[in-house]
Amino acid sequence: MSPEVNPFESLQEQIDDASDYLEYSTDVLERLKHPERVLEANLSVEMDDGSVEVFRAYRSQFNGDRGPYKGGIRYHPQVTRDEVKALSGWMVYKCAAVNIPYGGGKGGIEIDPRQYSAGEIERITRSFAKELRPIIGEDQDIPAPDVNTGQREMNWIKDTYETLENTTEPGVITGKAPESGGSAGRVEATGRSVMLTAREAFDYLGKDMADATVAVQGYGNAGSVAAKLIEDLGANIVAVSDSSGAVYNPDGLDARDAKAFKSETGSLAGYEGATEELTNEELLTMDVDLLVPAALENAINGDLAQDVQADIVVEAANGPLTPNADDVLTERDVAVFPDILANAGGVTVSYFEWVQNRQRFYWSEERVNNELETIITNAFDDLVETYEETGAPNFRTAMYVVAIQRVVAAAEEGGIWP
DSSP, rough: TTSOOOOOHHHHHHHHHTTTTOOOOHHHHHHTSSEEEEEEEEEEOOOOOOOOEEEEEEEEEOOTTTSSSSEEEEEEEEOOHHHHHHHHHHHHHHHTTTTTOOOOEEEEEEEEEGGGOHHHHHHHHHHHHHHHHGGGGGGTTTEOTTTTOOOHHHHHHEEEHHHTTTTTTTGOOOOOOOOOOOOOTOOOOHHHHHHHOOOOOOOHHHHTTTTEEEEOOSSSHHHHHHHHHHHTTTTTTEEEETTEEEEEEOOOOOHHHHHHHHHHHHSSSTTTTTTTTEOOHHHOOOOSSSSEEEESSTTHHHHHHTTOEEEEEEEESSSSHHHHHHHHHHHOOOOOEEEEHHHTTTOOOOHHHHHHHHOOOOOOOHHHHHHHHHHOOOOOOOOHHHHHHHSSSSSSHHHHHHHHHHHHHHHHOOOOOO
């Protein structure tokens, strides 16, 4: 990762790049580069030993022109105000890219959750939910899981909100367990959209997915699900990694078995199905047909991009390439399919969950997956049509052109409140 690259500045640069292919005034575009508001809270929480710790927490609401703010909550020691602002902005354009009626938000707590007990995490989560209470709601802002959060934390936030509001409102948050109003297919949704984007990309570029070599950096939910679903298409997963490093087998790894090993042991280190252990940097620069960066932002900077040998990159993480890396890979004709399309499955199925919560009518997993496939493939078609019509230098810029046009249209139709 490249900590010297500010993710919020990366977002703004991506918007500037797309503006070259749009005929909007500077003031219109400038409004789209900054959040509407950011909540910053200090959570004082009692620990198991009776001591009190203070945790810095954030919620950025970037733009609500197309609907309620939408976006995850992450627990990570590197959470910052600028990171959360960037992530909330990416959510705006992700929702617009796949044409679902949401704006963008994002939240996070600066914490390493591995250092705390389940009881402490619950108290921290409920403390954050109490601070979020005035600004969230099923028609205002709808949080969801992100890095190091999942159904457990979402259930706690839902329960805290409903208790304080003395109501039943399952649509206040998504990514919940099915028993608490969650949607079938939500857990695999992000990885599934990565697979769908990769499948469409290979088809568009005239390449065969069967026996294609694939490396996946980051083996959490998104990376591991993407790996197994891409493997199901006939591709050969040759390398995967987590924070402990990468494992490699030129004859192919079993994506599901590797995930089971990580779940059992806590890391991929020592996985028996590998013939060699590598660094994350070695994985990112392997000679493969498809590279899937699925960890955190800024995984590939301009220097590392010079050594990337993959033919196609499909971003499962948010912002895994710095703007300099984008420039390098564009010059080298590496096809990069951006995060705001590839990992949009999570927010899309969150939208489905919200719809089901509002209607109190729940769908089968088959319907969820079919609806998701329709939305992602339609968005891919919009991407390539815009890419070909505008002459944009890469697929990311073309996708931002699509997304910005939709956000600006909604803003213009709504007008400016005096």
